[in-house]
Amino acid sequence: MIGVRDLSVRLGEREVLTGVDATVRRGEWLAIIGPNGAGKSTLLKAVMGALAHRGEVDVGGRSAATLKPRERARLIAYAPQTPALPPDMTVFDYALLGRTPYIPYLGRESRHDRDVTASVLDRLDLAEFAVRRVGELSGGERQRVVLARALAQQAPVLLLDEPTTALDLGHQQQVLELVDRLRRADGLTVITTLHDLTLAGQYADTLLLLARGRAVACGEPGKVLTEPLVGEHFDARVMIEPGPGGRPVVHLVRGEP
Amino acid sequence: MRTADAAAGQSRARPLWLAGALAVLALSMVAGLLGGAADISPWQVVAQAADWLPFVTVESGLTPVEQGLLYELRLPRVLVAAVVGGLLAIAGAGYQGVFRNPLADPYLLGAAAGAGLMTTVAIVLLPQLAAGIPVAAFAGAVGGVFLAYALGNTAGRSGGTSTLVLAGVAVTSFLTAIQTFVQQFKVEELQRIYAWILGDVGGGWEQFRLVLPYAVVSAVLLLLHGRMLDVLSVGDEEAVSLGVRAARVRFAVLLAGALATAAAVAVSGLIGFVGIVVPHVVRRLAGGSYRSVLPLSLIAGAAFLVLADLAARTVIAPAELPIGVVTMFVGAPFFVAVLRMTRRTAT
């Protein structure tokens, strides 16, 4: 569904991504992991089409460069790591923005657009927030509202940049389970960045480890989440053991006092 | 479903606000027509206003002299004030959306300085030709914005907003410097120049006819872009992810806003504060979506300037205050009051 070949991105003077390759099949979940500044967000933005880059990105077999912005937005939904939230807008109006690719340039939304938005808010437990202002929400509530906007886009590919950082345990599970259900039921293709390596290993089919803009490992969770790889690239002392479903669980190891 | 209900309630609120704003505007216009004359009752004014409408005949009981006063002096004045106030407020709202900055105002991009310069040049070079002033002001406003836009796009990344604001500041101070220099040549015209800068909506029917076509075109264009300005409010990158070319939307809104500002400035001078205060008040009261902020700013701006003009005519009657002085003098405390009334958690 998504193919990335030899992707390089320059931002300012720096080469932030160098020769990254990745393939994500329909219905598959790819988690991008890596230390701060590795280029995870940059990779998502390049796939989404917001950054000039070298190399090829295709979506559903078509080169992304040939897609019109609206066409691309119907194929790829994106929830950023640090969204710009207009504080005075209501939650409903904000989530409704996800319907933009379906509404004519100067037109107005249809009944259907409002229904889709309302049902997405319901599914994320946000129904009671619909008329609240975005600026009056907690960090985790905001994060779910941004996710609601992306889901309202009803695109077959979902790019989520750190979708769970501000969420409590229960809501982390709720969001990830929802995304998981959507991909199983509707064949959604999912690419997320995740800092919680254990969660990444639990939910994703494939992990892509980025370090300094290069893909240093890619494969099943068990192959990427190993003590040598994580230890080296995150500069951390970890212990990794098999957990539920045979998927790895990553523990930090406290240093000697 | 609670969401659907809540959302429906939300969209029901919009027509309510619109109706309320239109009622306020109608009352302001009646007050503006009444302004000063003691022996005309509000009902006579309403009846007379209805009589002016095509296909309607109402006996208002006013003498022909009173009717002439209302029709030839007060009505065009109220209408020009309404159009100018509406244009400045909706252009300000549009600019605030484009720049994602609540302090943006319609004069930000050099419109005021350009109009000021060209008007000064016109007054200095052709003091007899009063009819040339609107043309000069219009051309100057458009030219100032064009200069700022061209400068902003060559100096920085194409379509970026912060370089555009800086370019506007640069163009404004540059053109103002030239304007100050030019006006020194004809010190005897200084008062006329200042009178123009402080604003005047008493130009009569001629000015109203002049401004109307531009007003309609630019206001419609801006109103149509409400939803797109909501999309822009999430930032360029996210706008791209929603399939919107931010630079293109910005260009369209800036163009319409510049046209609105130029039209307003051409017939009224540089009336300050309306373009910034009215959209703010509207946003405080009726929420932040540009789909309500734009139409409500248009209506509320019109009402505000009609009332400001009424005050300008009556406070020290029979003399008149410049309307720009009234908007700033009354506008500032009013603004503070609304801010305090609707104080919210930090935004």
Ligand SMILES: Nc1ncnc2c1ncn2[C@@H]1O[C@H](COP(=O)(O)OP(=O)(O)OP(=O)(O)O)[C@@H](O)[C@H]1O
């Ligand atoms: N606009 C920019 N100009 C120059 N460098 C940039 C720009 N944006 C990001 N960078 C740099 O590119 C690198 C990759 O940034 P990116 O946001 O992709 O990191 P990340 O892997 O998502 O990190 P994090 O885990 O902190 O979110 C960083 O070193 C960052 O400093």
Ligand SMILES: [Mg+2]
């Ligand atoms: Mg990131």
